[in-house]
Amino acid sequence: MNKVAQHGIVVGQEMKLRLCALLTLSLVAAPGCVASQITSLRSPWDGHPIKTVTGSYSCPAIPHIAPGLVTDGFYKLDDPTHSIIDPIRMEAYRRSSDAVKSAGLTIVRAADDYRTSGVLQAAQCAVERMNTLARDGALAGSMSSNQAYYVQGWVVGAIAIAYLKVRDSGTSTPEENASIRRWLLNVAEQTKRYYDVHRTAGHGDGLNNHLYWAGVEVAAIGIAANARSDFEWGIKVYEDGINQIKPDGTLPLEMARGSKALHYHLYALAPLVLLAEFGESNGLDLYAHGNGSLHRLVNLCISGLQDPTPFEKATGVKQEVPGRPSGDQIGWAPPYLQRFRNPVLMQMVAHAPNLSVYYLGGLPPIK
Numbered sequence: 001m002n003k004v005a006q007h008g009i010v011v012g013q014e015m016k017l018r019l020c021a022l023l024t025l026s027l028v029a030a031p032g033c034v035a036s037q038i039t040s041l042r043s044p045w046d047g048h049p050i051k052t053v054t055g056s057y058s059c060p061a062i063p064h065i066a067p068g069l070v071t072d073g074f075y076k077l078d079d080p081t082h083s084i085i086d087p088i089r090m091e092a093y094r095r096s097s098d099a100v101k102s103a104g105l106t107i108v109r110a111a112d113d114y115r116t117s118g119v120l121q122a123a124q125c126a127v128e129r130m131n132t133l134a135r136d137g138a139l140a141g142s143m144s145s146n147q148a149y150y151v152q153g154w155v156v157g158a159i160a161i162a163y164l165k166v167r168d169s170g171t172s173t174p175e176e177n178a179s180i181r182r183w184l185l186n187v188a189e190q191t192k193r194y195y196d197v198h199r200t201a202g203h204g205d206g207l208n209n210h211l212y213w214a215g216v217e218v219a220a221i222g223i224a225a226n227a228r229s230d231f232e233w234g235i236k237v238y239e240d241g242i243n244q245i246k247p248d249g250t251l252p253l254e255m256a257r258g259s260k261a262l263h264y265h266l267y268a269l270a271p272l273v274l275l276a277e278f279g280e281s282n283g284l285d286l287y288a289h290g291n292g293s294l295h296r297l298v299n300l301c302i303s304g305l306q307d308p309t310p311f312e313k314a315t316g317v318k319q320e321v322p323g324r325p326s327g328d329q330i331g332w333a334p335p336y337l338q339r340f341r342n343p344v345l346m347q348m349v350a351h352a353p354n355l356s357v358y359y360l361g362g363l364p365p366i367k
Helices: 002-006 012-025 087-117 120-136 146-166 174-201 209-225 228-243 258-281 286-306 309-315 333-339 343-350
Strands: none
Touching: 087 120, 087 146, 120 146, 120 174, 146 174, 146 209, 174 209, 174 228, 209 228, 209 258, 228 258, 228 286, 258 286, 258 309, 258 333, 286 309, 286 343, 333 343
């Protein structure tokens, strides 16, 4: 599809399909759009069935997670770049959030174990643990701080993606599916309210990487529950994020993060790529948005991993650079590389210790 567009050739049928896809998102029928084109929202894991096998799976227990979460940030309060960790605050953050994160990670790992091994009990484990959280209304209550909202979004977003990985396994009952989806939708409503207020007020987290991660969370929930308004909210977040990318590929709000500027460019890139993949699964060429601005961000990040000097010149401080890029830096790369060849990035992926990103629901989608 993109190859044709890149050569400047407008194909009537392609444009028609794109129009149908766009109108499908708003539930409006258009002349010439057959009924079969108006379908449920899809994920990158749909249409890639798993060959299941019999076998046992050790399903770790998870604690009951309360509806409310009391936690706070971990950077020094007097650091305007939010890049210097306060050890005391970090310890308090870990004590208050580790159990929540651990519960979500158990589910994500079980979903990935199912996708990689085909063992149905792994999928069943993920579903049962999700249903436990849903029954408890986990993380669907009062959030004590901005950081609490971030943790809520990271963990529930990861779980929503895990649900997309196992929802076709046949291990969940209609009642369980309804319970899980209802819980996810409740959290999505909180997330949208929080970020809509902060975007309107111009708060940093209503515009920077935090918003992009919220976009992944809400879009994944939209696909899981076939809630088009949530999916569209996530797509609008993607467009807003892409529109912030400068001609040189930088994101101004992430460049302001001092020694973590490169880190936060990579951290912002990851949810944007997955949002683009969500769009592709539903007939939207989001990679082309903003004249392909996402590719400029990708190239900047790859260059920064090779040589952080431009980031150091822009920020005036030495950058934190990993010895060998791994999931936290390039977990977004496998689906991107399936569409766009980049030899340098391919080498990074080939030598990465792992490519799992917890907050993106674990292992990336591949065909």
